[in-house]
Amino acid sequence: KAGVTQTPRYLIKTRGQQVTLSCSPISGHRSVSWYQQTPGQGLQFLFEYFSETQRNKGNFPGRFSGRQFSNSRSEMNVSTLELGDSALYLCASSPGLARAEQFFGPGTRLTVL
Amino acid sequence: DQQVKQNSPSLSVQEGRISILNCDYTNSMFDYFLWYKKYPAEGPTFLISISSIKDKNEDGRFTVFLNKSAKHLSLHIVPSQPGDSAVYFCAARGTGTASKLTFGTGTRLQVTL
Numbered sequence: 001k002a003g004v005t006q007t008p009r010y011l012i013k014t015r016g017q018q019v020t021l022s023c024s025p026i027s028g029h030r031s032v033s034w035y036q037q038t039p040g041q042g043l044q045f046l047f048e049y050f051s052e053t054q055r056n057k058g059n060f061p062g063r064f065s066g067r068q069f070s071n072s073r074s075e076m077n078v079s080t081l082e083l084g085d086s087a088l089y090l091c092a093s094s095p096g097l098a099r100a101e102q103f104f105g106p107g108t109r110l111t112v113l
Numbered sequence: 114d115q116q117v118k119q120n121s122p123s124l125s126v127q128e129g130r131i132s133i134l135n136c137d138y139t140n141s142m143f144d145y146f147l148w149y150k151k152y153p154a155e156g157p158t159f160l161i162s163i164s165s166i167k168d169k170n171e172d173g174r175f176t177v178f179l180n181k182s183a184k185h186l187s188l189h190i191v192p193s194q195p196g197d198s199a200v201y202f203c204a205a206r207g208t209g210t211a212s213k214l215t216f217g218t219g220t221r222l223q224v225t226l
Contacts, residue, residue: 004156033213043157043202043216056213090156092214100145100206102214104156 002027004093004105012111018079021108025072025093032074033102034066037088046089049074050097078110086112116140117205119217126224132190134220136203139184143205147214148177148188151200160201161188193224 005024013019025032033056034046045058049068066076072093078085088109092102118137126132136146144165149157163170163177163186170177176189190197200221204214 035214035216042218043204043214045213045215048213058213092156100147100214101159101162102147103159104149106156107154109154 004091004103006089006091006105006108008108009106010109010111012113013081014113015081015083017081018077019081019110020075020077021089021091021110023074023076023091023093023105025074025091026103029093029095029103030072031094031096031102032068032072033092033094034074034076035090035092036060037090037107038086043090046076081112083112086110115218117203117215117217119201119203119220121220122218123221123223126193126222128195128224128226129192132188132193132197132222132224134188134190134201134203134222136186136188136217137184138186138205140205140207140215141184142208143215144208145206146177146179146186147204147206148175149202149204149216150197151202151219157202190222193222195224195226198222198224 007022031050033048037043048056052068063079068074088107090107092104094102147162148160151157161175179186200219202219203217
C-alpha cells in the first residue's frame with residue numbers, strides 16, 4: 001500500500017505571498033491531520049479533517065486554512081506568508097476515529113524569504 | 114503549557130545495549146500514547162502505541178511501558194542497533210472527538226559501535 005504523499009516537497013516563497021500544500025492519504029484512510037514542525041516549537045497540530053469536515057483546529061491564526069475533498073485528499077493554505085511560517089509541514093492520515101495511530105508523509109519544507 | 118515532555122534532549126547508547134527513552138505527561142485525559150521515530154528531512158515513522166488501559170505493549174525489539182499514577186511512559190529498545198539512531202518523539206491523543214496528537218519535544222538517540 002502506498003504511503004502518504006505530499007506535494008511539493010520544497011517551496012520557497014516571499015513574505016506576503018500565499019501557498020497551497022497538498023496531501024494524499026493512504027488509500028482507505030479518511031482522516032487527515034496537518035502539523036507544523038519548527039526547531040523552536042516542535043511538532044504543532046494545525047487541523048484535522050474527516051469526511052470533508054474539519055473536526056479539530058489547533059492554535060494557529062486564520063491565515064492557516066485547509067480543506068478535504070471527497071476522495072480524502074487534503075490541501076492546506078497559508079495566506080500572507082510571514083518569515084515565521086518557515087517550517088516543515090507534515091500531513092498524517094489515519095483509518096478513522098477509533099484508531100490513534102497516524103501515518104505521516106515526508107513533509108513539505110516551506111522557506112519564506 | 115507543555116502537556117507532553119521529554120526531558121532528555123539526547124541519549125547515547127552502545128550497540129547491543131538497551132535504550133530507554135522517557136516521556137512525562139500532565140493531562141489525565143489522554144487515552145493513547147504513541148512513539149515515533151524521525152530522521153532528518155523525513156516525516157515521523159510510527160513505532161508503537163499503548164492504550165491508557167494497559168501498562169505494557171511489546172513489538173519486536175520495542176516495548177512501551179505506561180505508569181499512569183506517575184503519568185510517565187518509556188520506550189525500551191533491545192538490542193539497540195546503529196540504524197536506531199534518530200530523533201524519537203512521544204505523542205499522546207486526547208479522548209472523545211479530539212484525536213489530535215500532542216507531541217513531546219523529542220530525544221535524539223545515538224547508537225554507537
